Each structure stands twice: as C-alpha cells, then as structure tokens.
Amino acid sequence: MRQSAWQKEWDYLMKQENDYIRKNRYKKASKLNSILESKIPDGLQNTLDIAFAKAFELIFQKGTGIIEKTYNKDGIEKQYQDSQYSAELYEDRDSLRQFSENAAGSGNKNLVITSVEGVGLGVLGIGLPDIPLFTGVLLKSIYEVALHYGYSYDTETEKFFILKLIQAALSYGPDLVAFDDQINEFIDNNELPENYEQSLQIKGTAGTMSTELLYMKFLQGLPVVGAIGGAYDTVYLQKVLKYAKLKYHRRFLADQKDDFTPILA
Secondary structure: OOOOHHHHHHHHHHHHHHHHHHHOOOOOOOHHHHHHHHHOOOOHHHHHHHHHHHHHHHHHHHHHHHHHOOOOHHHHHHHHHHHHHHHHHHOOHHHHHHHHHHHHOOOHHHHHHHHHHHHHHHHOOOOOOHHHHHHHHHHHHHHHHHHHOOOOOOOHHHHHHHHHHHHHHOOOHHHHHHHHHHHHHHHHHOOOOOOOOHHHHHHHHHHHHHHHHHHHHHHHOOOOOHHHHHHHHHHHHHHHHHHHHHHHHHHHHHHHHHHOOOOOO
16 A cells, blocks of 8 residues: 555654654753853842743733734735645645645744844843843744644643743753653644643743753853853754744644545555
C-alpha cells in the first residue's frame, strides 16, 4: 500500500520533531553564564518572574487588539482559506505542504524588530523595560503562525496552547519531553487539562522564561555591553518560533487526517 500525502507529511513532521527533542536533550554550558553567575543580584530571578507574568497578563487582557494592527490578519486568513481549498481539492502533498511553507516565513520581520529593539535598549543599559516589548513581539510571532494554520489565539484554550508552547520551547531534557507530551495530549483531545488555571500556567511559563533569560537580561541592564544581552532576544524568539511552527503543523495535520483519502496499492 502506498502512503497517502497526509501520511508522508506526518512522517516528515515526526522526524523534525524527534530531531528537535534530540538536539535539545541537554543544555549546552555557557562560558558567559559561568562568568556572570556570581554577579547576579539576589532577587533578580523573582523580579523577572513577576515582570514576565505581568507582561502576559497585560497583553492577554488589553494588548491583542493592538498587536493585530501590526500585521494583515485578513490577508493571512484569506491565504489560509485558499490553501485549504486546494488541499481539499487535490489531496496531494504539494497542496498539503503549502500551509507550512506559508508559515515558514512568518516571524522573519519580527526577528529584525526584536534584534534592533533588544540591542538598542541593551546599549542604553535597559533590561527590565524590554520584557513587555519582547513578550509582545513573541506573542505577535506566534499569533501569525497560528493564523497560517487556521487557528485563533484569543480564547482561554488557545492561550493555554501558546503558553505551553513557549514553556516547552525554552526547556531542555526531561522538562522539554514532559511539556511536549502535554502539548501532544492537548492536540489529540483539544481539551484543557483538568483543574486548569490560566494564572498558574502564566506563572509557570514566566518562570521558565526568567530562568532561561536570567543571565542575558542581567547583562542587558549594563550600559554598552548590554547590547550582547539584547541581541539574545532574537536567539530566543527564533527558538520559540521554530518549536511553535512544528507544533502548529502537528495540530493542523492531526485535524486534517480524516479529510484525506488513503492511497491503496
């Protein structure tokens, strides 16, 4: 029996996901972090926890409408509808891959914005005020990916998915595997975890972000040399985007499975 277009695309995605998990099995030691470790002031971790959590809460409550003004939402939705029509009509791999190809370039402009903003504030020694800006660009990038695959981002369910994506993308080893399994379970069932509370997930994601960005945000708060820390905003955004595209692709394929006819020998 020959594989269907859906099965071929699914197998290709599974290989990409396995490669991502394998490459992030261990966190590489950083000489810069070792140098900075003794200089991190007490309480900075907690300060970052609070700052990231407040940034998520503010954007979720009041910022989504503002973010939507920074990209062509209607245009992306129209592109998705056109691709969906082609996929349903032809049921081949070329039409099925159109969604991931459309999403592939999503976020490239945001990488440039993050780089300029992060380095600029770093030169001035501005670290903490960068957090709402970085978080806003991060969410904007994920929102655009979501739209390319036909998903919204403004319900409690979608916010959970996004928060968990970010948490997993900035984790390593057993934590990454555990979070990845939780995301896959959500994709399979499309249900929030039992006893889910958004505020607790925000704290969890904020904590993962502050842990991963601790040294760079400290460095960004130092004039001139802070440009190095600010430049890492782009590195982290790129890492989250790569993972988000994989998981939205998986979610899309899981939802498309029943619409593709198996190819018999």
